[in-house]
Amino acid sequence: MDQTTTTTAKKVLCIEDEHFIGELYARALTKGGYEVKVVIDGSEGLKEARTNQYDIILLDLMVPNVTGMEILKQLRDPSQPALKAKIIITTNLEQKEETRTAIEQQADGYLIKAEVTPKQLVGILDTLN
């Protein structure tokens, strides 16, 4: 009898307010074997990231209510329990020097959305351990 090992799908939280980008990412990632939840609001995204365990968080910087930078800062706050999830910034906005430094210190990745197609994004996430 074959031994089957059940591997649970990796959970991805996509905090993204552009509806179509969230839709495209969700579709491609689901097809790639990920379990995806898309949240369009910053404060909701922050809450979601804290309450449910995710493996990967795709974080847009321009989201309503709480900015992506603030979310990043709060999720990486050393006084809070450490978050297991890897945080990948997904943005189309070029960052200023100061912001870039902060992102480099706190995030696990940084991608320009226009330069990476949904399928390529799946390929990138596949390389993360």
Added chain:
Amino acid sequence: MDHFHRLKRQVQHYIFLLGTLAVAFLVGGAWVIRRLFPDNNDVLVSGGLLLFGWLVVWLLSVILTNYALQPLETIWRAILHVTPGHTSTAPPNLEKSKIGQELVTTLALQVYQLASSNTSLQPVKPTSNSSELESDIFHNFPLPIMAVSKNQTISIANEAALKFLGLTKEDVFQKNLYSVFDLAFSDERTLDNWLQHCRQNKATDQHFWQRVRLKLADQTTVKQFDLAAAYSKENPNDIEVIITLFDQTARYQIDDEALDFIALAVHELRTPLTALRGYIELFDDELGDKLDPELLGFMHSMQTSAQQLTAFVSNILNVARIQEGQLSLQLTEETWEAVIKNAVDNMALAAKLKGISIDYTIAPNLPSVAVDKISITEVLNNLLDNAIKYSGSSKLIHINAGLTNDGLVETVVSDDGVGIPSSVMPNLFEKFHRNHRNQARIGGTGLGLYLCASLIKAHGGNIWLKSKEGEGTSVGFTVQPYSMLAGKLKDSNNKGITRNAHGWIKNHSLYRR
């Protein structure tokens, strides 16, 4: 009436007076001789008259010269007095001049004023102590000035400097320059690097930097300025370098805002492009095998166009950054073959649509390179894009990478396409330059080669181009092996970060396309 005209009138007055006296003497003398010798007109009388007349003229010339040249003498003495090596010369007496006294006094004082920068001599009495004067000038000088000693501590900073930097004397005095100011220079020619160079090679030197940035203690205010520095190896006061700042915050702010606008425009363009590329890819995946080859071809054309537009948008932003001196590269160790493969994969679809294939040859044992992966991929993409555009009837593009004699990694992108007329070759790496003959047929902005040249230069490499009309074009560029820069890179703060083609991922190998 000014001083000079008054002098002129006085001289005229004296000459007229002396001339009248001379005439009066001569007429009087002739009258006296006639009276003494009424009947004798012989040679003796004529000779005596001539001698008397000559004596009168000599006397008058002496008096006239003495008076007329007195102003000149005073000024001469003033000049001599301030001349180095003539300090024993007595100062001129400004009240001695009988004529033109106001003009002479003004000119003599002017001489002292001009010479006062390097002498403490004064016409009658010195007005103040020279070191007090210098200190006064230093502290009230309207530009920020600081003096830094050999141990890198700030010895002195003037009022303007403290005000500009929002600091007190206690904040800066005897503090290390680099701990007080976190100066950011636009390239590696920093103040510190220049000082190190000076210490080894110079007795004195001066240097000027533009676009230096400094974040103030409040962590929000950013000052931008030009900076001039003067180095002196053997300064008796232990001052090694004197720094002056020229505030340009307002001016450079305008440039920053222009760049902000471009960054915003780029963002607005990228958002719909993300959707376009995503949906086209989705359609390709879902419908690709159901479409007839013609429609599939159309879809691939859409895909390529969206990709080209995305690349162009990034080019605009990069050119703006280069122009504003804000392009910063993060060099990391990369396997050159992987970088080339990635670029070839990027452009494969665009090439395929024109029936072109791209192949590459990498020399065995090529060392890893130090590159900013995003920027260098843009260079390769631009060169491949050009090769595809100007391919003509040629169907092959070849990339060849190997080591030069200098140990640099050289990469050459060659095509057998339409080539470039020799007349336009010299301007090819300039902005907005395009091959005019092909302009109507082939799209482009003229930014590509300019961008490539700027990015390669920023990598510390060289770029060259060889072309013959009708026979094809080869563009080659060099980058440095990682081993050449390893020491420098280890000191930088980008440890643990690997950049990939369109972003970076920490501590992970590059993603595969």
